[in-house]
Structures are given as structure tokens and as C-alpha cells.
Amino acid sequence: MKKKPTIYDIASKLNITAATVSRALNDSELISKKTKKMVLESAHELSYFKNRHALALKSGRTNQIGLVVPFINRHFFSNIIMGVEEELYPKGYQVMIFQSNESEKKEQDVVEALLKNQVDGVLISVSKTTRTKSHFNKIIENNLPLIFFDRKVDVDNSSSVETDDEFGGKIATQHLIDQGCSQIAYVTVDLNLNIYKNRFKGYKKALEANNIDFNSDLVFQANSDVISGRKVARQILSNDIKIDSIFCSSDYIALGVIQELKDNNVDIPGDISVVGFSNEPFTELLDLTLTSIEQNPYEIGKSAARVFLDQVNAKDAIIEHAIKLKPKLCIRNSSMKNSLKPH
Amino acid sequence: MKKKPTIYDIASKLNITAATVSRALNDSELISKKTKKMVLESAHELSYFKNRHALALKSGRTNQIGLVVPFINRHFFSNIIMGVEEELYPKGYQVMIFQSNESEKKEQDVVEALLKNQVDGVLISVSKTTRTKSHFNKIIENNLPLIFFDRKVDVDNSSSVETDDEFGGKIATQHLIDQGCSQIAYVTVDLNLNIYKNRFKGYKKALEANNIDFNSDLVFQANSDVISGRKVARQILSNDIKIDSIFCSSDYIALGVIQELKDNNVDIPGDISVVGFSNEPFTELLDLTLTSIEQNPYEIGKSAARVFLDQVNAKDAIIEHAIKLKPKLCIRNSSMKNSLKPH
DNA sequence: TTATATTGTGCAATCCATTGCATAATATTG
DNA sequence: CAATATTATGCAATGGATTGCACAATATAA
Numbered sequence: 063m064k065k066k067p068t069i070y071d072i073a074s075k076l077n078i079t080a081a082t083v084s085r086a087l088n089d090s091e092l093i094s095k096k097t098k099k100m101v102l103e104s105a106h107e108l109s110y111f112k113n114r115h116a117l118a119l120k121s122g123r124t125n126q127i128g129l130v131v132p133f134i135n136r137h138f139f140s141n142i143i144m145g146v147e148e149e150l151y152p153k154g155y156q157v158m159i160f161q162s163n164e165s166e167k168k169e170q171d172v173v174e175a176l177l178k179n180q181v182d183g184v185l186i187s188v189s190k191t192t193r194t195k196s197h198f199n200k201i202i203e204n205n206l207p208l209i210f211f212d213r214k215v216d217v218d219n220s221s222s223v224e225t226d227d228e229f230g231g232k233i234a235t236q237h238l239i240d241q242g243c244s245q246i247a248y249v250t251v252d253l254n255l256n257i258y259k260n261r262f263k264g265y266k267k268a269l270e271a272n273n274i275d276f277n278s279d280l281v282f283q284a285n286s287d288v289i290s291g292r293k294v295a296r297q298i299l300s301n302d303i304k305i306d307s308i309f310c311s312s313d314y315i316a317l318g319v320i321q322e323l324k325d326n327n328v329d330i331p332g333d334i335s336v337v338g339f340s341n342e343p344f345t346e347l348l349d350l351t352l353t354s355i356e357q358n359p360y361e362i363g364k365s366a367a368r369v370f371l372d373q374v375n376a377k378d379a380i381i382e383h384a385i386k387l388k389p390k391l392c393i394r395n396s397s398m399k400n401s402l403k404p405h
Numbered sequence: 406m407k408k409k410p411t412i413y414d415i416a417s418k419l420n421i422t423a424a425t426v427s428r429a430l431n432d433s434e435l436i437s438k439k440t441k442k443m444v445l446e447s448a449h450e451l452s453y454f455k456n457r458h459a460l461a462l463k464s465g466r467t468n469q470i471g472l473v474v475p476f477i478n479r480h481f482f483s484n485i486i487m488g489v490e491e492e493l494y495p496k497g498y499q500v501m502i503f504q505s506n507e508s509e510k511k512e513q514d515v516v517e518a519l520l521k522n523q524v525d526g527v528l529i530s531v532s533k534t535t536r537t538k539s540h541f542n543k544i545i546e547n548n549l550p551l552i553f554f555d556r557k558v559d560v561d562n563s564s565s566v567e568t569d570d571e572f573g574g575k576i577a578t579q580h581l582i583d584q585g586c587s588q589i590a591y592v593t594v595d596l597n598l599n600i601y602k603n604r605f606k607g608y609k610k611a612l613e614a615n616n617i618d619f620n621s622d623l624v625f626q627a628n629s630d631v632i633s634g635r636k637v638a639r640q641i642l643s644n645d646i647k648i649d650s651i652f653c654s655s656d657y658i659a660l661g662v663i664q665e666l667k668d669n670n671v672d673i674p675g676d677i678s679v680v681g682f683s684n685e686p687f688t689e690l691l692d693l694t695l696t697s698i699e700q701n702p703y704e705i706g707k708s709a710a711r712v713f714l715d716q717v718n719a720k721d722a723i724i725e726h727a728i729k730l731k732p733k734l735c736i737r738n739s740s741m742k743n744s745l746k747p748h
Numbered sequence: 749t750t751a752t753a754t755t756g757t758g759c760a761a762t763c764c765a766t767t768g769c770a771t772a773a774t775a776t777t778g
Numbered sequence: 779c780a781a782t783a784t785t786a787t788g789c790a791a792t793g794g795a796t797t798g799c800a801c802a803a804t805a806t807a808a
Contacts (some may be wrong), residue, residue, distance in 0.1 A: 068764055079788050084765055094786060102627050109566070111521050115461035116764035119793050124458070134490075135483035144478055147504065156522070161490065178454050179499070290691070319691060324692070344687040347660060349667070411794055422758050427795055437756060459794035462763045754805065762796080768789105775784065 067108040075108075076100055081260035087112070093357060126156045126402040127370060128176035130186040132164045137343055139187065139361045145363020153371065155182070162189040173197040183207035183370050188215050190255065209383075211366040212359075213257065221373065221383040226365060227257050230355040230389040231264020232271075234309050234337045234390070237353070237391055239272050241335055241399040244279065249294050250311050261311045261339065280305060284315050291318020299326055305396040306334060307397070313338035313354055315347055316367035320350060320396065335397040351394035362387055410451040411746035416449075419443055424607065425492050430455075461523060469499045470713060471519035473529040475507045480686055481702045482530065484553060488706020489528060496526070497715065505532040511713045516540040526550035526713050531558050533598065550716035552726075554709040555702075558602065564726040566709040570600050573698040573732040574607020575614075577652050579673055580696070582615050584678055584742040590623040592662070593654050604654045604682065623648060627658050634661020642669055649677060650740070656681035656688055656697055663693060663739065678740040694737035705729055 069083040076083075077099065085095045086101035094102075097288055105109075118124040129146055139200040143241045147157050157180060162169035169189045174197070183206050186198075190213075201208045208220040238246050248265050251258045262281075269276050284290035284295065291314060298305065299322075312318035316338030321331055328334055330350060338345060341356035369383045412426040419426075421440065427446035447453075461467040472489055474482040475562060488502050490724045501524060505512035506524035512532045517540070519527055526549050529541075533556075541560045544551045551563040572617060581589050591608050594601045605624075614621050626638065627633035641648065642665075653659035659681030663673055671677055681688060712726045 069766095070764080081767080081789075082787055084767085085787090088766085092786065097786080112464065112770075113764050114522060115458040115467070116793090117763080118458035119456070119462055119768085119795095120766055122793085133487075134477070137478065137714075140478035140483050142503075145478075156501065156518075158499065161487075175499075179457060276460065321692075327459055342689050347687050348690070349664075349692045415793080423795075424759075425757055427797085428757090431796085435756065437802095440756080454793050459763090460796085462765095462793090463795055465763080529792080750808085752807075754803100757800105757801085759797090759800080760804075764793100766792080767790090770790105771786105771788075773784100773786070775782100776783075777792100778780090 066113070067110040068113070068116075071108060072101060072104045072110060072189060072279065077103055078189065088129050094152045096204075098274075105382045121182060123131055123182055124180050125154055126179065126181050128158050128160060128179070128181040128184045128186075129168065130160045130162055130172055130176075130184065132189055133160050134159060134161050134236075138212075138340060138357065140361035142187070142363035142366070145360040145365075146367045147363075148360075149156065149364045149367035150370070159288070162192075164191055166192045166194065170197045173201065175282050177201070182374060183374060184210070185211060185370060187211050188213045190252075207370050208361060209366050209369050209373070211362055213255070219380055219382065221369045221370060221381070223362055223383070223385045225257070225357045225362065225385065226266040226386040227260035227389075227390050228267065228299050230357070231261035231265075231309075231385075232268045233310075233389075234339065234353075235265045235268035235403075236272070237393065237397065238307045238309060238335055238337060239268065239274070241307070241331070241397060243335055243399070244274050245277075245280065245305040245307070246274075247282065247298065247305045247308040248280045248304070248311075249284050249291070249308060249315050251284060251315075252288050253283075255372045258311055283313075284310075286312040287314045288318035288321070290316035291320075292322040293318070295319040295322035295326075299323075299328075307336070308334060309337045311337060311339045313340050313342040316352055316354070316396070317344070317348070320348075320352070324350075331395070331399050335399055337397050341392050345392070350396050353397035355394050355395045356390045357394050358387065358390065410453040411456070412453075414451060415447045415453060416442060418447055435693075437616065452575050458559070463624045465523060467523050468497055468524055469501055469522065469524050471501050471503060471516075471522070471524040471527045471529075473503045473505055473515055473519075473527065475505050475506050475530060475532055475638070477502060481555075481596055481700070484702035485530070485706035485709070486740075488708075489710045490607040490706075491703075492707045492710035493713070498564070505535075506535055507532045513540045516544065520544070520547060524549070525717060526552070528554060528713060530551045530554050530665040531556045546615065548713070550713050552703055552709050552712050552716070555743050556598075562723055562725060564712045564728075566602070566712060566726070566728045566730065568700040568705065568732050569729040570603035570732075571607040571610065571725060572729075573682065573700070574604035574652075574654075575611045576607075576732075576734045577682065577698055578608045578611035579615070580736065581650045581678055581680060581740065582611065582617070582653060584650070584740060586678055586742070587617050588620075588623065588648040588650070589617075589648050589652040590625065590641065590646070590648045591654075592625045592627050592634070592651060594627065594629045596626075596660075601654055619743065627653075627655075629655040630657045631661035631664070634658035635665040636661075638665035639667075641667075642671075643706075650674075650679070651677060652680045652682075654682045655694060656685040658741070659695055659697070660687070663691075663695070667693075674738070674740050674742050676709065678742055680740050684735050688735070689737065693739055696737045696740035697726050699733045699735050700728065701733065 069080045073083045086098045095356045125276045160172040210222040214222040233354050282294045284294050338354040343353040345352040412423045416426045418422045429441045503515040545562050553565040557565040625637045627637050681695050681697040684697040688695040688697045
């Protein structure tokens with residue numbers, strides 16, 4: 063197990079001091095071109111590279127950032143991670159990925175761990191169960207860039223990158239209206255969460271813009287899963303609620319709705335059009351492909367990473383970004399009334 | 406921005422030296438109980454914690470391990486990551502996640518980066534395009550545990566954790582036979598890859614065990630995607646090949662097959678039963694749920710992590726593990742001939 | 749009580765790179 | 779050529795924790 067070369071090895075080989083080598087490697091203008099060249103060649107020859115930990119110890123900066131997501135094995139979040147890495151890796155940053163498991167306690171622990179690691183910044187999507195924010199303030203107190211993505215909390219001097227959920231809700235609803243629908247049911251998840259609140263807002267705005275009266279009887283509450291979707295559909299059928307379409311704020315709900323409706327011989331989209339939200343991978347794999355709203359997590363990740371870079375490069379200046387990315391409507395068969403369906 | 410406390414802060418507060426503090430914190434038997442207690446209390450009071458980078462610099466060990474996957478946003482791999490983290494996080498290890506993007510060059514770069522980081526070990530699922538192994542040897546030369554998971558390469562002193570693909574191929578085929586099938590088509594992906602080679606082997610073994618002649622006309626080659634699956638199905642239909650079932654070595658292929666067969670009014674599973682491989686999340690979301698083989702990536706991750714722990718704790722002793730985890734058959738509607746289907 | 753053993757602490761070097769200050773080497777100017 | 783300005787390098791401390799060796803403090807035995 064050969065030892066890794068250090069600047070001292072280069073120095074002694076060239077009969078100069080480590081200080082000179084260090085300056086040469088950092089392209090200091092104090093060092094003559096001749097010496098720089100010697101050092102660089104020698105470094106390459108020994109396949110020398112700087113010891114990250116020595117650097118971190120000396121400078122307090124690690125070139126590592128902390129990335130916290132509720133779960134890594136979700137299509138949405140893993141694609142965000144992809145985006146972040148894509149943007150930060152070329153700049154020499156390493157991304158330390160952590161999961162909060164939607165637990166506030168774990169989230170606090172993880173932030174603690176990140177601070178111990180002396181990361182240069184934190185990108186985080188807040189756990190659903192988080193109610194306090196002292197752990198976020200700690201990050202700010204340490205003078206580190208803090209960027210929320212997808213789910214944010216109000217913290218001074220932090221930035222955020224989100225989907226424009228209201229816009230998403232609006233275009234989904236507008237799409238249904240464009241298909242001739244007017245009795246549009248809406249299925250929401252926990253309205254305490256901003257993302258759902260905003261989707262709902264978009265739904266109402268679209269109705270309003272088209273002079274369709276909002277009818278609270280058409281609004282249903284569910285969890286974000288297939289079973290809940292089925293339940294809602296059953297409720298609609300058994301109460302004989304008259305609708306021509308359903309906009310679900312989750313693809314899983316939409317799938318449950320479709321399954322239940324089909325089981326009851328309702329024609330989709332003929333009788334009822336269905337639209338989901340998030341554009342989960344399965345939406346295009348179904349027999350009846352599902353119209354949905356694409357949030358482009360990859361771009362969210364890239365954007366959050368860019369905000370981070372902005373903040374570190376700004377040094378003292380406090381920059382607060384609040385970015386909203388427009389989601390995109392992906393039209394598929396579940397919503398296309400009276401028209402040729404793509405195969 | 407307050408400075409982080411060090412052992413020197415504790416030392417001066419207690420009028421002792423940093424050496425004593427260090428020993429006390431490490432519970433050295435050289436230190437009196439009284440002093441230990443003082444130090445521990447003081448450390449807690451200042452909310453002191455060790456500086457990872459100072460430790461790494463001194464010891465050469467970082468308590469970080471490198472985890473390399475082709476893509477992080479795949480259900481299979483992200484669940485492996487979950488397993489690894491679950492096992493290693495409580496032991497004080499941090500997991501640095503990297504992607505190779507199925508590129509040999511990127512994989513080499515990533516391994517290089519890991520070595521620069523002085524990780525304490527590497528867990529890797531080899532990129533499909535990797536043909537050389539000098540980067541793996543470098544890991545071994547650095548005396549670091551190297552554990553392959555899912556996809557391995559033959560490297561001395563390394564360990565591996567894999568799915569028992571042959572077993573998976575066997576139980577899938579046996580299941581079809583148990584349903585009364587005997588004309589079982591097989592769709593494989595690149596036979597140069599071990600995982601597919603072994604699944605194929607399992608298929609043949611099962612046939613043999615049931616005295617069914619292997620018929621190479623029933624073996625098809627495809628890429629692991631829906632389109633390829635459709636193509637295979639079309640080929641079977643247009644050539645009027647007589648089969649009663651198809652075992653696809655990928656769920657995506659199976660899905661394509663199902664779609665094409667349905668489009669041609671073939672009854673599944675009545676006329677033809679279909680089985681996939683990998684138990685992708687979508688398999689249970691389909692109208693016709695897909696029977697598949699669950700590889701339990703979470704367990705693969707945990708197992709790989711445990712092997713790593715074994716290796717680091719073994720110090721000098723060279724331990725080579727070669728673990729094969731049994732996959733599990735998940736029976737769903739696509740394969741259940743003549744029987745009650747689960748709803 | 750003195751000599752010896754035992755136990756608890758301190759000193760200082762080490763891991764590797766950076767950087768303020770001092771100084772040597774060279775170039776410029778009078 | 780002497781004197782000053784430039785330029786290039788070296789010295790040594792720093793960041794935080796560890797550890798071999800020396801030594802002080804205490805306990806035990808004679």
C-alpha cells in the first residue's frame with residue numbers, strides 16, 4: 063500500500079520547499095513560470111492530488127454540499143438528485159445525499175450531521191412532518207447557503223426552488239375545460255401542505271377564468287395512493303354525483319380512480335376524463351395512459367444547484383432567490399375526449 | 406458565525422492539555438475516571454464534536470464509503486442505496502453516492518474521485534460498458550474493501566453480492582409449468598451480461614427438470630424496453646409460433662409483449678401467460694397485473710453493507726464473500742391460468 | 749521514611765496544505 | 779557600480795486530533 067504523494071514529496075524532489083510547491087500548484091503570481099512548470103510536471107508524474115481533508119481542515123471549506131430528501135427511492139426526488147449532481151459535479155463539488163424519511167427528528171439529525179461535516183451548503187426538501195425550524199436557522203447561523211426545493215419553510219436568508227403548483231393546477235383544469243368538461247371534480251391531498259393548497263388554487267382560478275361556478279361538492283380529500291383513489295371514485299358513483307371529469311392532485315389517486323371507474327364500466331375518457339399530477343413513470347405504461355402534469359424534477363435540481371452556486375460565489379452579499387418553475391401538461395388518453403388517441 | 410469548539414477549548418477550560426482531553430474522549434485507560442467525567446461533561450456543554458477532517462488527516466480513515474451505481478433514479482438501485490444507508494449510517498459511516506451513467510470512462514473517473522477522497526471502501530455495481538478493470542485493482546492496491554453488487558467483475562480479494570438469477574429464472578419457469586404451460590417462450594437481453602446468462606440458464610434447468618425439451622425457436626432477443634417487447638410479440642404472432650406462455654427477462658419487455666398481444670386480442674393469461682423479471686413498481690399498477698421476480702434490492706444493499714463491515718473489521722485478514730440472494734416469485738394476474746385472480 | 753511501582757498528564761511531533769512575514773536573488777535606475 | 783525596486787523563495791505557524799515518550803503524582807512495598 064503505497065503512500066500518497068504530498069507537496070513535500072514534490073518539494074524534496076525539486077529541492078524547493080513545500081510552500082513554493084503549494085503556491086505553484088495554486089498558480090500564485092509570486093511564483094516564476096519556470097518553477098511552476100517544474101512543479102506541475104512533477105506533480106503529474108507522481109500523480110499527485112491535493113488531500114481534501116487537509117484542505118478542509120485548513121480552510122474550513124469542504125467542497126461538499128448536503129442534499130436532503132424525504133426518500134431517495136422516489137422517481138421525483140432521485141431525478142432532482144440527478145439534476146443537482148449534473149450541475150455541481152463539474153464545479154468540483156461533491157453531493158452528500160441524506161434522507162429524512164419524512165421524519166422531523168431524522169431531519170434534525172441529518173442537518174446536525176451535515177454541519178459536523180462542515181458542508182459548504184445545504185439543499186433540502188422539507189419533511190412532511192416538520193413543524194420546527196431551529197435546525198434550519200442553525201444552517202443560516204453558520205453562514206451557509208440554504209436552498210429549499212419542492213417543499214419549503216419560511217426562513218430568513220434562504221432561497222427556494224419550487225414547482226409553480228398553482229400554474230399546474232390551472233393548466234390541468236383548463237385542459238379539461240378545453241375538452242368540453244364543466245363538471246370537474248377535484249381530489250386533493252392534505253391541504254395543509256403548500257403544494258396541494260396551490261394546486262387547488264390553480265383549479266379554482268381556471269374555473270373562474272372560464273366562468274364555471276366552483277362547487278365544493280365536487281372537491282374530495284384523499285391520501286396519495288391507489289386505494290384512496292378507488293374510494294373517492296366509489297363515493298362519486300354511489301352518491302351519483304354528476305361529473306364529466308376528475309382532476310387528481312396525485313397520479314396514484316388518478317390510477318385508483320380509473321381502476322374503480324373501469325370496474326364499474328364507466329368509459330374513460332368518454333364519460334369521465336381523468337388527469338393526474340406528477341407524471342410518474344407508470345402514467346405512460348398503463349393500458350389507458352394517464353394525462354398528467356410534469357414537474358421536471360431534473361430541472362428543479364439543476365436550478366437549486368445553480369442557486370447554491372450563486373450564493374457561495376456572492377460571498378457576503380445576501381441573495382435570496384425564490385424560483386418557481388412552470389410545470390408542463392402531458393396529454394395522454396385518459397383525458398382526450400372525442401379525438402384521435404395517440405397509440 | 407461562531408467558531409466550533411475544539412479539544413483545546415475543553416482543555417483550557419479545565420486547565421488540562423488537549424492530549425488528555427483527546428484520551429478522555431476516546432476512553433483511554435490511561436485517564437482517571439474523574440478526568441474523563443469532567444471532560445465528557447464539558448464536551449457536552451460546549452456541544453463539542455470531533456472534526457472529521459482532522460481525524461481523516463491524521464488517521465487516513467474517513468468513515469466514508471463510496472457507492473457507485475449506473476443510475477440513481479432507478480427503482481432497483483435507489484432501493485439498494487436505501488439498504489446500504491440503513492446498515493451503515495448507524496455505524497457512523499457516510500455513504501458517498503456516485504453514478505457511472507453506464508459509462509466506463511465516468512466509472513473510472515468516479516473511482517479516482519473516491520480514492521482521492523480516501524473513502525474507507527467501495528461498493529459498486531459495474532457499468533454495462535465496462536471492459537477493463539484496472540480501476541478496480543487500484544482500489545485493492547489501496548487496501549480498501551471492494552464489494553460488487555448486482556453486477557460484478559472478477560477481481561482478486563473483492564467480494565460480491567448478487568441475485569441468484571439462475572434461481573430466479575428457474576422459479577419463474579417452474580411457475581409457468583405449474584400453470585400447465587409447456588411451450589414457454591423466453592425473451593432475453595444481452596447474453597454477454599451475466600445476469601441474463603444466468604436467468605436463461607435457470608429457464609433451461611427448469612425445462613429439463615420437467616422433461617420439457619428445450620426449443621431454441623422459442624428464444625428471442627430484445628432490449629429491455631416496451632418497444633422491444635412489442636416487436637417480439639409481433640414476431641411470434643406473425644410467424645404463428647405456437648406457445649402458451651412467455652417468460653421475459655425484463656418487466657418492460659413483458660409489458661410490451663402484453664400490450665401487443667392484447668392489441669391482437671390474445672387472451673392473457675388464458676391463451677398466453679406472461680412473466681417478467683425485476684418486479685418494477687408498475688407491475689402491480691397495470692390493469693393486468695404482471696407476475697414477476699422480486700430481487701429485493703433493499704436486502705442486496707444491506708447485505709453488501711454488511712460484507713463491507715466484515716472486511717474493514719477483519720483488518721489484515723483477507724475475506725472474500727460471494728453472496729447470492731434468492732429472488733422471490735410474485736404471482737399476479739398475467740400468469741394465473743384457470744384460477745381465481747386476486748383483485 | 750525512603751525506594752520502587754503504578755498511574756495519570758504533559759510535551760511535542762505528525763497528518764497535509766496554506767499563507768503572512770522575512771529574506772534572498774535578480775532586475776532596474778541613477 | 780551602488781542603491782533601490784522587484785520578484786521569487788523560504789520559514790514557521792496554523793487548522794484539530796492523535797500518540798510515543800518523558801515526567802510528575804500517587805500508591806505500594808520494604
